Each structure stands twice: as C-alpha cells, then as structure tokens.
Amino acid sequence: MxxxxxxxxxxxxxxxxxxxxxxxxxxxxxxxxxxxxxxxxxxxxxxxxxxxxxxxxxxxxxxxxxxFEVPQAADWIMKPELSKAHLDEEDRDLAFEKRVQLQPHIVYLANSGKVKVGVTRKGQVPTRWIDQGAHEAIEVVEVPNRYLAGITEVALKDHVSDKTNWRTMLKNEVEDEDLVEWKNKLKAYIPEEAKAYFIDSNPETEMDFPVLQYPTKPKSLNIEKMLExxxxxxxxxxxxxxxxxxxxxxxxxxxxxxxxxxxx
Known part of the structure; x- marks a missing residue:
C-alpha cells in the first residue's frame, strides 16, 4: 500500500x-x-x-x-513571555492571539532524559508531553493566560533546563525522577504574579511509548537531501x-x- x-x-x-x-x-x-x-x-x-x-x-x-507573516509562527509561540494579548496589544493578528493566549495554560515539568520545564495550553495536556517523548510529567501551575505561564517558565529555567536532548530521549536514557519533589522544590522561584496558581496536590503522569528497539546511535534522516x-x-x-x-x-x-x- x-x-x-x-x-x-x-x-x-x-x-x-x-x-x-x-x-x-x-x-x-x-x-x-x-x-x-x-x-x-x-x-x-x-x-x-x-x-x-x-x-x-x-x-x-x-x-x-x-x-514571517502568519500568527502561528510569531515569536510568542516559542517565547510565551512575549505574549501581549492580555494587554490588548496586537503582534500579527489580535483575534488569533486572544483566542490562543487568553486561555488556561500549564507550566509543567517533564522528564525525557533529564527534568525540564515547559509551557502548554491546558487543552494540550498530555499531548505536549507525548510530543516531547517524556517518560513522566507533572503540572506545576495553571494560569489564565500565556503571558503568566511564560514569565513563570523564565523564572524556573534559571533552576532547571528548558531543553529536550533528542538523542538522549530516543536512546531512552531516562531515569525515574520524583517530580512531586522537584515541583515543591521549585515553588519558591515562581513569580509573585503566578504564586496563587500553584497546584498543591497532583500526581505524575507516565507515558508508555510503542518502541520495540531503541537506537544506540540515532542518526537523523534528512529526506529533503536523501529524497528516499x-x-x-x-x-x-x-x-x-x-x-x-x-x-x-x-x-x-x-x-x-x-x-x-x-x-x-
């Protein structure tokens, strides 16, 4: 087929x-x-x-x-702290920006090789964690807009990574971490504007991926160059x-x- x-x-x-x-x-x-x-x-x-x-x-x-034109690729997508819809300020398309930015967002911790912090819309849990190949994840705060999530992530990434190492993730070099302990340890660094949104009691979510054989030395396929x-x-x-x-x-x-x- x-x-x-x-x-x-x-x-x-x-x-x-x-x-x-x-x-x-x-x-x-x-x-x-x-x-x-x-x-x-x-x-x-x-x-x-x-x-x-x-x-x-x-x-x-x-x-x-x-x-460089569509709102789906604006800087605030990758850097949520640049969100401005809550101020009624347009970047590329205010209607789109309000629809995406002015909804509940989650700041989370995920473990896909080592613990990292990230941001996603509430409706994208647990999809975002799956997309990152996370072995386990937990919500830290639930805030009403993307800006608050962004400034929280910025504050926390001074104390924990905000990157996923794709090779480590694919080789499944992952150790279990106590994400509840991590969450409680990082609570002190949450900005004042977001402290009230801290989630006090919630369990980790675990992901089980359909893999029969993990790569030992993963090499990335460039289909544009190889063609086939x-x-x-x-x-x-x-x-x-x-x-x-x-x-x-x-x-x-x-x-x-x-x-x-x-x-x-």
Missing part, C-alpha cells in the same frame, strides 16, 4: 502504549500497526502549511514569506519514527514536506 500527502505533526492518543496517527488529507495511518513493517519514504515536493505552494520550507512547515529512504519501523517516540538501522525521522521537524509512504 502507498499513501501520500503533506507531513504534519502526528496525532496522538493517550493510551498504554501511546497511539500514533499520521494524518493525510484523505488517509491516515496508525503507526503502531506498522511496527516491524518496511516503510519506503519518498520526498515529492514542498507544500507550505499556510499558502499550500511548492516553495522551500523555511521553518515550522512554512515557506519563508509565510513564516527504506527501513524497518521499530518504534515511535516523541514525534520520531525509529528504524532498525538506528535512523530516526522527525515528523514534526519535516512538516510541509509532501511525501509518499509505501508499506511492505
């Missing part, structure tokens, strides 16, 4: 193990069902996630012109496909690439 379409972030379902779905316009693939099968991936063209044109992808699935790759799928973790020969393919990192996938 052969499927084709533009790559976008895999959809996920919190289960044991996590269920992964690669969604195209007219088809979808349950990636869990493809473990131990041979996949052939071919790069066909670009398809910007905004304009839909066959233009080289710049970042986050957008061509260069769209990346064939390998046996051995697992899915974060937004990565893991193959038998230690090749890993970051689906989210290749959004906007139009590909064909053949299964045998």
């Amino acid at each position: 052969t499927y084709e379409g533009v790559l976008t972030k895999m959809e996920t379902e919190y289960a044991k193990p996590i269920q992964y779905y690669l969604v195209f316009d007219s088809d979808f693939l349950n990636m869990n069902q493809l473990l131990n099968k041979t996949l052939n991936i071919k790069f066909i063209k670009y398809q910007c996630l905004n304009c839909g044109l066959d233009k080289k992808i710049y970042r986050q699935g957008y061509c260069k012109s769209c990346f 790759y064939t390998g046996v799928l051995k697992g899915v973790k974060g937004q990565y496909l893991i193959f038998e020969d230690d090749t890993v393919f970051n689906i989210r990192g290749n959004e906007g690439m139009y590909v064909s996938i053949s299964i045998s």
